[in-house]
Amino acid sequence: EAGVTQFPSHSVIEKGQTVTLRCDPISGHDNLYWYRRVMGKEIKFLLHFVKESKQDESGMPNNRFLAERTGGTYSTLKVQPAELEDSGVYFCASSSGWTQETQYFGPGTRLLVL
């Protein structure tokens, strides 16, 4: 069974540009999560999808971040326009059902905003 995959693995962009990160969860997992770790800080929750619906987006930092999960399969996280403080590692995780708490993480996307 394939794990959670993320694309791209690395992205270097200039301030003001737009970047779109993609996450493919484990097949059949209804729950999809986005987290990020900015330099020197803890891993922080961004949002949680259940299928295509946003269950919890309390961690989204501001309206420059837009997450979608059309069709309830893969998800994208768009940052527009990117700022320097957005640099960090963006992780995606998935879990199978409401009673299955284990979240399986992808390898992350390393974003550097110059």
Next chain:
Amino acid sequence: SQQGEEDPQALSIQEGENATMNCSYKTSINNLQWYRQNSGRGLVHLILIRSNEREKHSGRLRVTLDTSKKSSSLLITASRAADTASYFCATDRMDTGRRALTFGSGTRLQVQP
């Protein structure tokens, strides 16, 4: 201090020794999970312990949970150089009903061959 704090921040031991890492948290939880992150890689799930469990084993890993003290420990026995990594505890909060995990800052474990 923050939910899910690990100590020590860094630990260096010799191969074959045991490594113990601790985690403290602040709120009531449904469960506590331990993850490992090798340098530059993703998070690997190690073990999940529920709030009504006190101890759990998985191979060379032993996790304990003390909900009265709001703390957990991860013991790696007979450590190997390949165990070198950062270890994080993560909790999901019972009071909010949300599934968001709250991570600590991690313990960096270095196992010397």
